[in-house]
Amino acid sequence: MTNLTQLYVHRYYFNAGIWLFCAIAIAGGCSDSGGGDPSGASADIASGVGPDVPSFGEDSDQADSAVKDGALGGGGPDLLTPIPHCQSDSECADGLTCDCYQKCVPKGDLICAENKNCGSGAFCDTCTGYCKPLKMPCELCNDDVECQGTGSICYDLASGGRVCGLACLSDIGCPAGYACIDVAGVKSKQCVPKSGSCAQPGECTEDKQCPFPLVCNDSQQVCAAGCPDDDSCAGDLVCQGGHCVQPCDDATNPCENGQQCNAGHCFVPGGCVSGLDCPDKETYCDPTSSKCVSGCLVDFDCKQTSKACVDGRCVDKPCPGNYYCAFGEVCSATTGKCEDAVGPYCATCDQQNDTVCKSPGTQNLCVGFQNEDGVDVGDFCLVQCGPDFDNPCPQGYACKEIEVQEGDKRNVCFRNCSVPPVGTP
Numbered sequence: 001m002t003n004l005t006q007l008y009v010h011r012y013y014f015n016a017g018i019w020l021f022c023a024i025a026i027a028g029g030c031s032d033s034g035g036g037d038p039s040g041a042s043a044d045i046a047s048g049v050g051p052d053v054p055s056f057g058e059d060s061d062q063a064d065s066a067v068k069d070g071a072l073g074g075g076g077p078d079l080l081t082p083i084p085h086c087q088s089d090s091e092c093a094d095g096l097t098c099d100c101y102q103k104c105v106p107k108g109d110l111i112c113a114e115n116k117n118c119g120s121g122a123f124c125d126t127c128t129g130y131c132k133p134l135k136m137p138c139e140l141c142n143d144d145v146e147c148q149g150t151g152s153i154c155y156d157l158a159s160g161g162r163v164c165g166l167a168c169l170s171d172i173g174c175p176a177g178y179a180c181i182d183v184a185g186v187k188s189k190q191c192v193p194k195s196g197s198c199a200q201p202g203e204c205t206e207d208k209q210c211p212f213p214l215v216c217n218d219s220q221q222v223c224a225a226g227c228p229d230d231d232s233c234a235g236d237l238v239c240q241g242g243h244c245v246q247p248c249d250d251a252t253n254p255c256e257n258g259q260q261c262n263a264g265h266c267f268v269p270g271g272c273v274s275g276l277d278c279p280d281k282e283t284y285c286d287p288t289s290s291k292c293v294s295g296c297l298v299d300f301d302c303k304q305t306s307k308a309c310v311d312g313r314c315v316d317k318p319c320p321g322n323y324y325c326a327f328g329e330v331c332s333a334t335t336g337k338c339e340d341a342v343g344p345y346c347a348t349c350d351q352q353n354d355t356v357c358k359s360p361g362t363q364n365l366c367v368g369f370q371n372e373d374g375v376d377v378g379d380f381c382l383v384q385c386g387p388d389f390d391n392p393c394p395q396g397y398a399c400k401e402i403e404v405q406e407g408d409k410r411n412v413c414f415r416n417c418s419v420p421p422v423g424t425p
Contacts, residue, residue: 204216208299357381
């Protein structure tokens, strides 16, 4: 029988409507826990998946050759400078170590033999014997375990280099300039550069790749607010579709076929030139008729950041993670929707005769809570954290490590169960 009140003194202090938790350990302690060592499934990636994306290879030295050839951009050493070869650490400059490929590379902060020596947010680089920070998308890698996020993989770009992806459900879960695509042989979709190259990921090349109401800045290839009117443009430029452009002129700078020039602006009489000319939600500019019609061609046409264009219709975007959901909900990887969490989260239980919390095969705990006066306020179930490194608990809960007795540590989803969420009827 687990009686956590024998191991911890729980005190809750009430101040201006805010409950603060303080656990004073007698035989253990509590700490934040982000989950176990992240590692992605090792699988082959078929060539030709997406734009110039993953052609998975066997040679772990590809990342090194990419560095020497200057194939990739991003963090790390100067990619155009060859990495010095070595036989031992003594041949490397200060702060560098000789790795298993006989190259001088930066040392880590901790010496390690395996990933569990490094803690969360890091992996053990067995080639150097040092802990290294988990890598972001487009950073050079040799193995899936080096990449940040559960389900993320290390893959080969057809344009050159072996780099980290990032597991995702949809584009909304990817950094700017990346798209969430299916990769053959891998369970999780991955964030990969839209441009197909890590040298210049490029957030966009055209307006329809940007969320409404942003447009694509042609020179920087980033989504940004467009010009609202001619006064916001420099010199003689005019604002056309959110971009500052040279004014049209029938003689020297005519409009495209079917468009007319009026006061320096191209327009279609009674019609549209681009999606910006169709301000109503879930409408787009039909390229054939140059008329605003219902439906969509791209997400931009939905005019709502919470919706995406699927098969010509605007539908709710899938949730990117539990943080997106309401209290007590989780983001379903199957449906892409927020759903009620399954399990006895904060359910009342009895420490002396627990039949609610301790389900077979789980490490749930029935825990007694007290208020600021040391008065018992009830026993509640703390459910063990889930296996997803990024989403271990429902929204409103935090994954905490609790030592029930010496050597017996549990990761459970914690909140002050005696206080209902604000706004609860």
